[in-house]
Amino acid sequence: MARTTPHDHPLTEGQPLYWRIATQLLDELRDGTIPPGERLPGERHLARHYGVSRETVRQALEVLRHDGLVATDRRGSHATLPGRPVENPAALTFPVGARAADPGAVDRATVAWEAPPPGHAQALGLAPHRPTLVHRYESAGADGQGRRTAVTSFSAVALAEVEELGRYRERADGSTSAQLRRAYDWMRKAGLTLHHRDAITPLAGASSVRVTRRVHDQYARPLEITELLVDARQDALVYEFTVPAAG
The missing domain is CATH 1.10.10.10 (Winged helix-like DNA-binding domain superfamily/Winged helix DNA-binding domain)
Incomplete structure (x- = not known):
C-alpha cells in the first residue's frame, strides 16, 4: 500500500x-x-x-x-529525509579567535560556574548575578606576541539542550582545563541550528581589537556570547565560512 x-x-x-x-x-x-x-x-x-x-x-x-x-x-x-547532512564549517572552532594547532603557541582554557559579565547576562537573558558556565581562553605566540583572551558565557538554553556542556557544571571550578573546541559541533548534534553574528571593533588608543560573537538557534534563543581581545599589531583576523549549496 x-x-x-x-x-x-x-x-x-x-x-x-x-x-x-x-x-x-x-x-x-x-x-x-x-x-x-x-x-x-x-x-x-x-x-x-x-x-x-x-x-x-x-x-x-x-x-x-x-x-x-x-x-x-x-x-x-x-x-531521515534523503540528502547530504550539512558539514561542519571548518572555521567555527570554539571560541572565536582560537588559534590553529601551533606547537610553539601557549594556550590555556578553563571553565567556571559563576555570574557572567553584566553585558553577557543581558545578552543571554539571565537575571543579574545568576551563575552560568563561563569559559576563559588565553593564547600567545611562541615569542609572547599576539596575545588573545576570550571570555564566553553560555545561556541556560545551551546548558539544558547540550549534554556535553551541561556536564561541566559540577567541575567548573575556575581551574579545570577545558578547551571546548567542539562546542559548536555539540550544539549542532543536539539539534540546534547555529546563527553567528560577529562584530569587530578597534579599541581607541590601542593596537587591539575586540571581537564580539553572539550565537542563537533557529528559535532565536541565545546560546552563547564571546568577547575576544586581540593584540592586532602582528596578527590578522581571518574568518572563513562554508555555506552548503542548496538542494
Whole structure:
C-alpha cells in the first residue's frame, strides 16, 4: 500500500491540528532548517515553537514516523529525509579567535560556574548575578606576541539542550582545563541550528581589537556570547565560512 504524507493532500480547515503541525515540520525538514540525520528539538521546544501542546507535537511526529520521514531512538527523533547532512564549517572552532594547532603557541582554557559579565547576562537573558558556565581562553605566540583572551558565557538554553556542556557544571571550578573546541559541533548534534553574528571593533588608543560573537538557534534563543581581545599589531583576523549549496 502506498504511503501518504502531509504534502500529498492540500491543507483544509477540517484537518486535525496535528496534521497541520506535521506539514509545517516537514517543510522545515525539506528546506534544510533541520539537516538530515540531525536530532530534532525536544517536544517541549517544538510545542513552544508552533504554539501547540506537547500532545499535538507527539501526534505530528507519529505521522512523520509512520511515513518514514522521522526516526526515533534513545537519543530522540531525527530526520531521515534523503540528502547530504550539512558539514561542519571548518572555521567555527570554539571560541572565536582560537588559534590553529601551533606547537610553539601557549594556550590555556578553563571553565567556571559563576555570574557572567553584566553585558553577557543581558545578552543571554539571565537575571543579574545568576551563575552560568563561563569559559576563559588565553593564547600567545611562541615569542609572547599576539596575545588573545576570550571570555564566553553560555545561556541556560545551551546548558539544558547540550549534554556535553551541561556536564561541566559540577567541575567548573575556575581551574579545570577545558578547551571546548567542539562546542559548536555539540550544539549542532543536539539539534540546534547555529546563527553567528560577529562584530569587530578597534579599541581607541590601542593596537587591539575586540571581537564580539553572539550565537542563537533557529528559535532565536541565545546560546552563547564571546568577547575576544586581540593584540592586532602582528596578527590578522581571518574568518572563513562554508555555506552548503542548496538542494
